[in-house]
Amino acid sequence: MVAGRVSVLGAGVMGLSTAHELALRGHSVTVIADRTAEASVSGVAAALWFPHRSGASPFLVPWLLAARRRFEQLAADRGTGVDLRPGTVVERSADADRSWTEAVPKYREATADELPPGAVAGVRAVLPVISMPHYLPWLRARCAALGVRFATRTVGRVDDLAGGAGRAGGTDLVVVAAGMRSGDLLDDDSVYPVRGQVLRLPDPGITEWITDEDHPGGLAYVVPRRGEVVCGGTGEIGSWDTAPDAGTEREILRRVCALVPALAGRPVLSRAVGLRPARDAIRLEHVPGHALPVIACYGHGGAGITLSWGCAQAVADLADRI
Template sequence: MTCDAIVIGGGVIGLTSAIVLAEGGRRVAVWSRDPAGRTTSAVAGGLWWPYRIEPEERVAAWSVETLRAFLELAARPEETGVRLVEGTHTGLGVEELGPWAAEVPGLRPARPDELPEGFSAGLRARVPLVDMPTYLGYLRRRLEAAGGTVEERAAASPAEAGRAAPLVVNSTGLGARELVPDTGVHPVQGQLVVVENPGVEKWLVAADGAASDTLYVLPQPYGLVLGGTARENAWGLEPDPATADAIVARCARVHPGVANARVLAHRVGLRPARAQVRLETGQLPDGARLVHNYGHGGAGVTVSWGCAHQAARLSA
């Protein structure tokens, strides 16, 4: 065997898991069915914030560990794509958040003048906002610097990878539904619109964890990301024009300037949701160790480093 470990899946979870293993001294190959630019991670808005992910206690620890990693990466935003940006999450009080809230620097109740019209409460925070295309490129370069490789290759099963390496990490997200198979993982479709930024500098989120239509405005270097949707068990990847119009209209009520902003892109991604993240170990028929690391819902970026380190501990 030429590899110590094979990670199946080339999105943010797979690449981060591979980096932790490679920087720990293992020879690692990533098998990715799609190039990074076509993974669900590439479509993500990129805001660090636990959203649609369970179980709460483990998510808190994973989120805090990832936050600390992003705080370091934010010192080099042009290289990593990670910036610290101030913004407001409406409709929330600190008491409604998990234990991770105590670790967020500067988290506080929003003042009335910081809330958009129609909202009576919210939280203000300065948190990582990740430019995903830049960040995915950074992750790949970091993996390659540690001796890892990325191969565009679809695995028929974890056992196939287990015949090539003594350790297999399954980070296939929604693909685990067929690969494992695990019918417990299902899509939560998210649609967004990217427009030319009319001058918005702070992020804004108004997203109920159970709502199918959400509102978020995220200023990224490549444009202003407007969202969004969270539609359970919707598999379509084609943007719906009526949904896009509704997204822009919702965001324009908060930032009127976006109503006439030039549209740069329409995007749809499928969040890999599950009742709980599957982060556990097992054994393949040929004796290879199998570590599952998937089912992160709408918070893959938010928990990526914490889950990667936990996956590495399980592989020891």
Template sequence: MTSDSGDGVLVVGGGVVGLTTAVVLAERGHRVRLWTRDPVERTTSAVAGALWWPYRIEPRARARAWALRSLDVYEELAGRPGVTGVRMVDGVLGETGLDEVAGWATSRLPGLRAATPGEYAGAGLWARLPLIDMPTYLPWLRERLTAAGGTVECRTVASLDEADAPVVVNCTGLGARTLVPDETVRPVRGQLVVVANPGIRTWLVTTDASGALAYFFPQPGGLVLGGTAEDDAWDPEPDPAVAEAIVRRCAALRPEIAGARVLGHRVGLRPARPTVRLERLRLPDGRVLVHHYGHGGAGVTVAWGCAEEAAGLV
């Protein structure tokens, strides 16, 4: 399909995957509209931590390739952190060895090294990775889309049949479960606590002895503490007991967190799928439908690489 003025592409879904895909398409010359159920500031993506690292996403090889392409973009955007919300920040990937990331990560991130005992009391990797402040980044992405001529409309879609364009890109995430329908899309519930930062400048991702997640990310709006990964859990409301456990796990890693003032709670439902669905279909009426969903907990991490591949299918 050519990208002349008569070429209309409708992207359905305003999370980070949908927004990024719309930006790539618009900047390649397509006339792009984006429909989003919620304002971008209230999408699942807005809840994300959001550290660049492939997490809960398959197929692994393709996800790593998408992630590395996205890394190129984030490194460039980190040159304007106040505008884009992207910063390069040091931290530790706990319970991870160099052998586990050999090849794909070590060749691209030459600064990767084993964490010292003073940095982490266990086996871990010290890394400098993109850390994205989503309340800044998502509105910036929306502005980049409109600057490229795209439009954004808040609209709830009950069926993809409502999509009135010759090319439709389905980036509805968890919504694809009913819209496609695709019952292989399942929620993985994540709960976070935001506290006033007691002076922590590095991030940490690890698991405790029971296998529970524990992580903290220093963001401009506070220290983001996590977290959970509950399969097939649909509750969008924060659980006070879960919040207390999150703070307790993080305080075991950095004691100063224990007394930090709580600023807020977040819950997001990650759109998990056995594998990302990135597929071009020709509909009976001749229109093109590109499915682009199922990114699990790695939507931010793979967004640019995956969006470019999706745009190539248009």
């Protein structure tokens, strides 16, 4: 498609990244959403670059690689909120999936003294950590500087935009990157929530992250960001409950303090719940049968930030071919 008018549904990190890439290619872009990125699941994420329970795709590694490279470039500018930090991916089974390391140029085996009790192996790597309170305002400002417009409204179905939403004069293309709402917009009942509960503690001076997906007590991760440590978590498939649970919080604290004893006794700064928009396979494709050309970009599970720039570039490439 030659440079045209594009409406991006969704103002989370996937929607904003996609709007950014489309605007770079000369499209006139409007982001339409009923909430800000900070109020979406993007604002809850610990935001370690790691494909936590992402949907499947044959393009997963190229998307991961493209996103990691972009985040590493952004880390050169402190104003972006992106930092490169060392850490450990804990493995508790001999057949742990390491396909993600294809997108990492340097990593090594964790030594026994770098692993918690019960771990059979692990991977040590330096990966991007994105401080979302800094990154989301920066990303929105970058979009605005490229001419992206923002509209606050609720869209019931993508065909509602055929009458002239987005910018005056109508919309030539719609991109659906609305997280959990994406399925409703496209009558796709394959999208389901994976509830994630987190809490934030003041940083006692931790410099390394750790993630232990198969911890016997439940999912556990510790991600230090600027001035805070994000601790989690849960992965409750099918749960729509967005209220933090006190009992779950106690269990999270028990797990993360066992992994990182320096966190013991730290006060809780805040707590939150986000619903990861999951799907058995990531949907990134042209969707026929609508009043306007439509591109779907959703179903990233817990890897929306991790895949954001790679998928945004893929959407822009697809838009060029429509």
